[in-house]
Amino acid sequence: MRDRAGLRLRVRVNGEEVVREISPGRLLLDFLRDDLRLTAAKRGCDVQVCGACTVLVDGAPVSSCCYLAADADGREVVTCEGLGRPGQRSRLQEAFVALGAFQCGYCTPGMLVAATALLAEHPHPTREQVAEYMKGNLCRCTGYARIVDAILLAAGS
């Protein structure tokens, strides 16, 4: 099979089926932000170091800035928008708000998505497990302490 421009992508995004024509080199981040107008995932470092663009593909965290949208074909993508809704925040989102675990907010959607994956894998993590798992998500404002606190609060640890 050979896919030139006009590759047909069928993907579930935040629970909704999406079918779009995309170019083969389209990055998942651009697909989400520009095609679907889901702008929670952010372009930060653009080289898979900072984590601001983190989304889940079939439950696993990926850097959407370095992931071809074509590779999400037939899969389930969850962005920060899919974690909760206004008035129905997820436990992690509630905990981030309760503890003020952000300042400028640029890293926050990636943090929430990564932390969601962490809690799916380790429902009751230790502080060390949180720090280890989250060390690929960078925050330039908070100094991390409240982010870790919020994740532990959400986990009830």
Next chain:
Amino acid sequence: MIDVLHRPGSLEEALELIGGREDRRVYAGGTELLLLVKLGLAQVRELVDLKRLGLDGITHDGTAVVIGACATHAEIARSRTVRTLVPALAAAAGELGNVRVRTTGTIGGNLCFAEPSSDLGCVLLLEDAEVELRSRRGTRRVEIGRFFVHAFTTVLADDELLVTVRVPAHPQSRRRATRYRRIALGERPTAGAGVSLDLDAGGRVVRARVAVGAGSARPIRIGEAEARLQGQDLATAREGAEEVGRLAAAACEPIRDVHASPGYKRHLVGVMARRALEDATAELEADRG
């Protein structure tokens, strides 16, 4: 930029597509390749996606753990087979990069990219691993120590694919401890060193490996240090820790990076080789109870 994505459904089909074209590259996790494309360091028009070839399995064939080239670092870190039979590899895969890199990055991609700042090659060298390379011309197995030529350079021909990594599984009659230590400032390790020891029933070292990884241009074994350990009992092996560290520091070929000068890396390698030996002997002591 990328305007064609080939998605072969079989190894034969993939092998037909590769070779002879600079702007057509094989692709699995994309953790290195997509960066190069985005940074303008590689001119790539066509990708050949290897993820539909069934190359992601992890099995044990009786003599070796056989890891498909497209197995991800997360899959290797989680694999019960790898954790049981090659725990040092599971540990290294579980620490590689960050959680997102581990989701998508593959062992085959890591080895073929031959980034000097990587741990897997060194751990596989400690474990006497081989890689199986396939092309339309045939199949060959290459010891991992001969696979890497230099930084970012391997013996892989442009019509060849790395299809599996074979790690000999421990013979039941022997005890093995493989310990690897590394220093990473940020995500890419800047220096690493490891030791692997097999004990026979009488408690003597029948196989010793000392290797230096991340931070040198390619992973290398330190033959003099291995000779110092070969045939020794555990206590004598452990007494050699300082000397093994010195030999590793002297023989390694550190490269300069943003984190450390070659001289300082040499120092780090000496310390880590010594500690890796102490870790390995302590593990074997504990096993003997």
